Amino acid sequence: MEAIACRGLTKQYGSVIAVDNLDLFVEQGSVFGFLGPNGAGKTTTVRLLVGLSQPTVGQASIMGERVRINSVHLRNRIGYLPEEPSFYNWMTGRDFLLYVGELFRLPSHENRKRCDEMLEFAGLKDAAKRKIGGYSKGMRQRLGLAQAMMNRPGVLFLDEPCSALDPIGRREVLDAIIKLKSHTTIFMSTHILSDVERTCDTVGIIDKGRLVIQESTNRLRERFASPVFELEVEGDASPLAARLRSLPWVTAVEEAGRDAGAMLRIRTDDVAVAKRELPGIVSDSGLVLIRYELISPSLEDVFIQMIGAREKV
Amino acid sequence: MKGFLVLFKKELREQAKTHRLLIVLAVFLVLGMGTPLMLYYLPSIVNTSEGTQLPIPDFTAADVSMEFLGSIAQIGMVVVILVAMGAVSRERERGTALLTLSKPVGRGTFVVAKLAALAVTFEISLIVSALFCYIYVGVLFDGVGGAAFAAATALAGLFLLLCISITLLCSSIFKSAFAAGGAALVVIVVLWALSAIPNIGSYAPMGVLDWGNGLILGKGTGAWGSLCISAGLAVAFIVGAWQALMRKEI
Numbered sequence: 001m002e003a004i005a006c007r008g009l010t011k012q013y014g015s016v017i018a019v020d021n022l023d024l025f026v027e028q029g030s031v032f033g034f035l036g037p038n039g040a041g042k043t044t045t046v047r048l049l050v051g052l053s054q055p056t057v058g059q060a061s062i063m064g065e066r067v068r069i070n071s072v073h074l075r076n077r078i079g080y081l082p083e084e085p086s087f088y089n090w091m092t093g094r095d096f097l098l099y100v101g102e103l104f105r106l107p108s109h110e111n112r113k114r115c116d117e118m119l120e121f122a123g124l125k126d127a128a129k130r131k132i133g134g135y136s137k138g139m140r141q142r143l144g145l146a147q148a149m150m151n152r153p154g155v156l157f158l159d160e161p162c163s164a165l166d167p168i169g170r171r172e173v174l175d176a177i178i179k180l181k182s183h184t185t186i187f188m189s190t191h192i193l194s195d196v197e198r199t200c201d202t203v204g205i206i207d208k209g210r211l212v213i214q215e216s217t218n219r220l221r222e223r224f225a226s227p228v229f230e231l232e233v234e235g236d237a238s239p240l241a242a243r244l245r246s247l248p249w250v251t252a253v254e255e256a257g258r259d260a261g262a263m264l265r266i267r268t269d270d271v272a273v274a275k276r277e278l279p280g281i282v283s284d285s286g287l288v289l290i291r292y293e294l295i296s297p298s299l300e301d302v303f304i305q306m307i308g309a310r311e312k313v
Numbered sequence: 314m315k316g317f318l319v320l321f322k323k324e325l326r327e328q329a330k331t332h333r334l335l336i337v338l339a340v341f342l343v344l345g346m347g348t349p350l351m352l353y354y355l356p357s358i359v360n361t362s363e364g365t366q367l368p369i370p371d372f373t374a375a376d377v378s379m380e381f382l383g384s385i386a387q388i389g390m391v392v393v394i395l396v397a398m399g400a401v402s403r404e405r406e407r408g409t410a411l412l413t414l415s416k417p418v419g420r421g422t423f424v425v426a427k428l429a430a431l432a433v434t435f436e437i438s439l440i441v442s443a444l445f446c447y448i449y450v451g452v453l454f455d456g457v458g459g460a461a462f463a464a465a466t467a468l469a470g471l472f473l474l475l476c477i478s479i480t481l482l483c484s485s486i487f488k489s490a491f492a493a494g495g496a497a498l499v500v501i502v503v504l505w506a507l508s509a510i511p512n513i514g515s516y517a518p519m520g521v522l523d524w525g526n527g528l529i530l531g532k533g534t535g536a537w538g539s540l541c542i543s544a545g546l547a548v549a550f551i552v553g554a555w556q557a558l559m560r561k562e563i
Contacts, residue, residue, distance in 0.1 A: 047563075052562070086412065
């Protein structure tokens with residue numbers, strides 16, 4: 001059974017279509033990265049999926065249960081972390097988790113036990129009795145993650161969990177998400193590609209409210225991003241770059257200067273030929289080869305390629 | 314009403330932690346103790362200067378009691394608006410409502426818990442201040458009938474409950490607390506103005522305050538129509554607040 005299924009999900013605000021006829025299916029147990037530039041419709045989609053917003057058209061279901069606005073029953077089975085979670089600053093971290101546990105009607109002893117587990121998981125045990133008003137952004141985000149996990153949800157929705165964090169805070173939150181991988185299905189919206197590469201096994205790319213593609217992270221790289229050869233040479237690489245551009249199996253050559261030489265990034269549509277021919281061509285050029293590397297495509301390459309292609313349309 | 318008790322407890326704790334409970338109680342206590350004291354000492358305060366002798370009427374216990382309940386209605390209304398105007402709107406504006414409403418609690422429960430907590434705060438403050446006023450009136454003046462005073466206080470309590478429900482409705486409609494407060498003030502003033510219109514006036518919600526005064530003076534008839542309309546409107550405004558919140562994007 002799919003953990004999340006959307007059929008024709010559409011949300012319109014006046015003349016603006018925030019989410020446009022979205023068909024999306026997420027397998028149970030997967031970590032799904034919902035990727036898109038700012039304003040693509042990610043947050044609106046998450047809000048529709050957790051029942052905080054009413055779709056204009058279409059429907060969604062979570063673990064087979066149809067999402068309705070104010071669907072109290074469904075909320076027992078999901079966890080949700082908004083983009084920048086706001087807490088009652090007069091509460092301590094422990095108070096807040098106990099409050100959330102009570103909202104989920106956890107029995108008192110179980111609530112305290114789960115609260116301690118989640119404080120430990122979020123690395124907030126030492127700050128448990130401090131008021132949330134004094135927490136750093138990273139601590140608040142980890143508390144947000146902990147509160148979303150209090151009810152052991154079947155599906156966890158994370159809306160831009162790292163966007164407002166510094167590199168250390170980001171790493172802490174991503175580590176926490178990775179720890180959750182084996183416990184629940186995770187739906188994570190983000191515009192940070194490296195976060196998706198690090199945590200997600202499936203990716204959906206959304207742009208202007210429309211789903212551009214949905215694929216496993218690895219297959220997406222294989223399908224859409226051609227490998228790149230990186231050459232670092234000593235001396236003037238311009239003649240070499242010109243020669244490479246003239247070859248039929250080379251699709252693009254980017255040239256960047258270095259201290260005493262140059263770096264070339266060569267894209268090709270025939271990796272086998274490139275592997276065979278490139279070393280000889282460099283040797284013939286008379287330049288000193290410092291580095292020769294075949295770079296695997298990153299999700300960033302795919303993302304830029306796909307969103308860029310749509311921009312041109 | 315799943316989660317009502319959890320939310321109700323949280324609201325009461327919030328009022329205590331943010332000192333709102335204390336402020337409301339303090340304001341009402343000042344009115345409860347201050348009104349009889351001020352009216353008792355007013356003639357001597359005004360006529361302390363040599364040569365000035367202003368004609369100050371002798372206040373009776375009924376005058377003082379009515380003055381106290383009048384102050385409760387006017388100042389209490391302002392305090393209700395100030396305390397309740399951000400109850401829903403500020404939670405939406407700050408985003409705290411987002412975390413709570415993504416849990417298994419209904420939006421109706423969210424509103425009713427706020428109403429209940431505010432009602433407890435204001436009604437307890439009213440009862441405490443009325444008790445002090447009753448004691449002071451008994452000591453400084455010739456006393457007032459206990460049953461009549463209690464009934465008049467209960468009617469003032471109903472009026473405050475109506476003000477709370479109006480403010481919660483406005484707070485659910487507007488995202489800005491100030492806009493909610495302004496709108497609530499306008500609605501209450503309009504309802505107050507209705508009570509001055511002949512024929513309609515006896516059914517206007519504010520008629521309950523006149524009924525309270527009548528009870529203290531020992532004359533006048535019961536404004537049951539006004540009481541039913543006040544109670545009905547309070548319920549209608551809360552249902553309206555729930556429905557307004559249901560239609561909002563959180």
